[in-house]
Amino acid sequence: MVDVDVSGALPFLSEVEQDKARQQALKAFEQVKHGSGEGAEWLGWRTLLESPNDAILEQISSLAQAIREDADVFILCGIGGSYLGAKAVIEALGSFFPIKQDLEIIYAGHHMSGRYMDQLLQYISQKKEDGSPKSVYLNVVSKSGTTLETALSFRSLRKWMIDTYGEESANRIICTTSKEGGALNELIDEFGYRKFVIPDDIGGRFSVLTPVGLLPIAVAGIDIQTLFYGAVNEYQALEETPDHVIQYATTRYALHQKGKAIDVIGSFKPELHSFGNWVQQLLGESEGKDGKGMFPATTSYSTDLHSLGQMIQNGNRNMMETFINVNEATSGFKVESSEKNVDNLNYLSGKTFHEINVKAYLGTKEAHIDGGVPVVTLSIEKLNAQHVGSLIYFFELFTAIYVYCLEVNPFNQPGVEAYKKAMYQLLGKE
Numbered sequence: 001m002v003d004v005d006v007s008g009a010l011p012f013l014s015e016v017e018q019d020k021a022r023q024q025a026l027k028a029f030e031q032v033k034h035g036s037g038e039g040a041e042w043l044g045w046r047t048l049l050e051s052p053n054d055a056i057l058e059q060i061s062s063l064a065q066a067i068r069e070d071a072d073v074f075i076l077c078g079i080g081g082s083y084l085g086a087k088a089v090i091e092a093l094g095s096f097f098p099i100k101q102d103l104e105i106i107y108a109g110h111h112m113s114g115r116y117m118d119q120l121l122q123y124i125s126q127k128k129e130d131g132s133p134k135s136v137y138l139n140v141v142s143k144s145g146t147t148l149e150t151a152l153s154f155r156s157l158r159k160w161m162i163d164t165y166g167e168e169s170a171n172r173i174i175c176t177t178s179k180e181g182g183a184l185n186e187l188i189d190e191f192g193y194r195k196f197v198i199p200d201d202i203g204g205r206f207s208v209l210t211p212v213g214l215l216p217i218a219v220a221g222i223d224i225q226t227l228f229y230g231a232v233n234e235y236q237a238l239e240e241t242p243d244h245v246i247q248y249a250t251t252r253y254a255l256h257q258k259g260k261a262i263d264v265i266g267s268f269k270p271e272l273h274s275f276g277n278w279v280q281q282l283l284g285e286s287e288g289k290d291g292k293g294m295f296p297a298t299t300s301y302s303t304d305l306h307s308l309g310q311m312i313q314n315g316n317r318n319m320m321e322t323f324i325n326v327n328e329a330t331s332g333f334k335v336e337s338s339e340k341n342v343d344n345l346n347y348l349s350g351k352t353f354h355e356i357n358v359k360a361y362l363g364t365k366e367a368h369i370d371g372g373v374p375v376v377t378l379s380i381e382k383l384n385a386q387h388v389g390s391l392i393y394f395f396e397l398f399t400a401i402y403v404y405c406l407e408v409n410p411f412n413q414p415g416v417e418a419y420k421k422a423m424y425q426l427l428g429k430e
């Protein structure tokens with residue numbers, strides 16, 4: 001289970017403030033549980049875990065295995081919830097550096113850089129060392145099937161696939177979209193592309209445990225059954241004993257009520273950087289409505305202590321901080337002893353980087369609290385598929401509960417349309 005430590009935030013809140021917020025969080029949890037809150041038709045991310053569909057997990061795993069055996073490159077074309085969850089898990093559990101001969105995952109469709117597309121097409125057109133062409137698979141993910149960034153990139157990539165592989169391209173293009181509607185479904189009908197369905201009752205940012213996230217994650221070689229059942233376990237545990245998630249929601253809500261406007265969400269594990277980006281969308285699109293919500297800012301430590309650390313320590317006291325910790329070391333890499341000790345680092349000889357990093361976390365936490373920043377720490381035991389699955393569901397449930405505390409519908413994102421409307425007008429779309 002995800003562990004929650006709010007002791008670094010409680011000194012900033014009175015008992016009355018905590019009690020009031022706790023009542024609101026308990027009420028919000030009941031709304032989620034009984035589907036009685038606004039937007040309850042979007043609770044499919046819970047039903048998914050209540051009644052797991054092993055057949056779909058199996059289907060995804062075996063397709064992923066076939067792709068892994070044949071592909072050199074797997075392109076995931078999507079934006080927002082259609083790629084952030086997969087990227088978060090792949091980076092959390094994968095390798096920092098490409099392993100030779102291993103399949104390469106490339107992201108596309110998440111911006112409109114022509115230079116990126118140009119270079120991507122050149123890159124996938126390059127021959128391998130033995131002179132043979134690269135074997136490329138393309139997974140386009142778009143619930144609406146109309147998102148411009150994704151659709152534009154898919155148009156170019158699909159053309160490249162057809163030019164390169166001819167009819168066989170149909171076997172190499174996999175579409176993940178809604179059951180019906182949207183341009184993608186028309187292409188699927190016309191060209192017979194393989195299709196995975198995003199359930200209607202699950203919004204993009206809550207979709208990582210559907211084929212949206214699971215196919216790319218499985219293609220990356222990660223055990224999706226373990227990931228999924230890690231989430232199922234967390235779901236079951238929190239239905240029984242929601243104390244941890246309620247504590248976090250209570251604390252964050254009380255701090256927001258007291259005027260905190262930014263939640264700096266950081267980890268001392270750089271492999272969790274993209275996980276922070278996933279949380280950022282989950283919270284940002286869910287809570288940022290009606291003039292309410294905290295700005296979710298993602299940081300990666302200790303790197304960002306040398307860029308944002310000053311601001312967090314001494315800047316405007318309008319922020320709180322959420323640390324995401326992993327208790328167990330992910331490597332035993334050690335500081336070696338040096339005969340001459342010119343750099344004066346021998347006092348650390350024999351210690352692991354993990355041990356030093358833990359001290360950096362503890363020191364940072366202490367300093368930030370002293371500097372007036374309330375701190376909450378969320379911890380998982382190990383960085384593996386099971387615990388990352390737990391963390392995913394924990395954040396999903398937390399988001400729903402916390403946003404209901406604000407009396408806001410967590411599951412829509414009406415504000416995203418404003419830029420689209422203005423952009424399409426400028427582009428002359430009819």
Ligand SMILES: O=P(O)(O)OC[C@H]1O[C@](O)(CO)[C@@H](O)[C@@H]1O
Nearest residue numbers: 080081082142143144147204416
């Ligand atoms: O899967 P789609 O429909 O392409 O949408 C991608 C993303 O765009 C948004 O709708 C915002 O425009 C997100 O909520 C979503 O995750």
